Amino acid sequence: MTDPDLSRRIRDAGGRVTTARLAVLRCLADADEPLTPDEVLEHLGRNSDHVPDRVTIYRAIDWLAVHGLVRRLATVGRAARYEPVEDKEAHAHFQCRRCAQTRCLPAPTPPLPPLPPGYAAERVELVIHGLCAACRTGDTP
Amino acid sequence: MTDPDLSRRIRDAGGRVTTARLAVLRCLADADEPLTPDEVLEHLGRNSDHVPDRVTIYRAIDWLAVHGLVRRLATVGRAARYEPVEDKEAHAHFQCRRCAQTRCLPAPTPPLPPLPPGYAAERVELVIHGLCAACRTGDTP
């Protein structure tokens, strides 16, 4: 997705198109797996001249999440992970229990289980727990 | 499940049956939803005379998790949540995006999506994101 596209998405969401927001969204869109705020910061450090403050990254991500451009995943690890909200959705995530790596998997949309009365479902997420290839061969599981 | 049962599970896992481990396991087994370490601490404070230190709770939970008596869930909130590993498994979890309440739902076991080569799946978790009844009627979504 091109920068003008991303800018437009931010503007359409009712916010100002700032360097930080654009850079964060760009970063998440380019990444092939969900990133933590710190990973975003690190990526930006490698690919940009001006690196926003850590707090700004947090706030930018939060803004993007609240406005539906980005999504926070359910994680087993300590840090939150975010991925861009794209058109083609419905994919699961694999999470390695050793290295906390998280990657996207193709997956059928699971059916929504019955909810208690009054509850409203907004999204179904499928998380596969296990060991990634590196951690499985590396050392003690 | 009775205390002797729980003690036996701990002993069978190769650990000492300590007050803290037993209390934590008891607490998680009695709760009808997954709890955070702090919630466990709070429950124990209400139901016991001697309350273990917070760090002890963390370590007890961790030991139980490593030895398969308890399971850490994927969460959207900051704190980890744990539930006992029981016989009847295969259930999904609902997480409210406002109050972070987490509760168990009956659910069919979703099929395992294809994994990249070398990856090993150990568990499939289904997370339903949304609003609980209280948060939906309470105030602004």
Place this chain on the structure above:
DNA sequence: GTCTTTTTGCCATTTTATTGCATTTTTAAC
């Protein structure tokens, strides 16, 4: 009860995230 090993409690520290406020940037109006 005594001995050995494991676990606990307490303190300090780390990791991840949030808040407050002055300064800067963005945008819309001229």
Place this chain on the structure above:
DNA sequence: GTTAAAAATGCAATAAAATGGCAAAAAGAC
């Protein structure tokens, strides 16, 4: 392009969740 209002940023401080080190205490074997 200036300019003014609103929104976003940077920095320092703080909070929340979890972890590490080590002496004291408790389990379990005898």
